[in-house]
């Protein structure tokens with residue numbers, strides 16, 4: 001069995017034209033950066049991996065995660081977490097309420113402890129009761145990250161998650177995300193336009209539309 005996220009001859013066509021062709025393995029704790037011009041198919045590739053490819057496209061090729069074949073599985077059984085640039089928190093819930101969406105069912109006390117530990121892990125101790133509207137962009141991004149990770153995904157897809165942050169917050173948030181994904185040995189696929197993100201991720205970026 002192969003650990004990590006394995007894409008075997010994944011191809012995606014739009015109106016008969018191939019826009020994506022990828023054959024890669026992302027090992028545990030590794031980051032594969034995907035770059036390419038606007039419209040080159042970066043977000044479409046992510047949608048294929050999570051099983052939400054729009055009908056206009058034709059996707060083919062194997063997806064395996066830690067030895068499990070994902071093709072044909074519904075999104076919620078793939079165990080892939082995905083984080084977008086505009087990952088909005090639910091405005092009518094507290095920070096803790098937002099995080100509660102990621103926590104698997106269980107006794108109330110255990111759930112509360114899990115949420116508190118998640119906040120500690122991203123430097124937001126005591127933020128549970130706060131209204132999301134009162135958080136900075138970087139703080140919101142960290143809450144959204146933990147909401148995704150609390151669902152215990154086995155891989156993480158990041159679609160420009162840092163692009164709305166200013167330079168300083170961007171670097172700190174990125175370092176934090178990569179330290180957590182390395183510690184949890186999660187394979188990560190990062191879509192970005194930013195050369196610094198790619199450099200921080202390490203390895204050769206995968207270029208689409210070139």
Ligand SMILES: Nc1ncnc2c1ncn2[C@@H]1O[C@H](COP(=O)(O)OP(=O)(O)OP(=O)(O)O)[C@@H](O)[C@H]1O
Nearest residue numbers: 014036037038039040041042043044045054055056
């Ligand atoms: N539902 C859809 N139906 C038809 N075409 C689509 C659909 N969604 C996207 N496309 C087209 O597919 C191509 C790839 O789009 P995609 O969103 O994957 O690009 P991207 O590389 O993520 O771009 P950006 O960097 O601008 O986010 C584009 O030409 C886009 O117009």
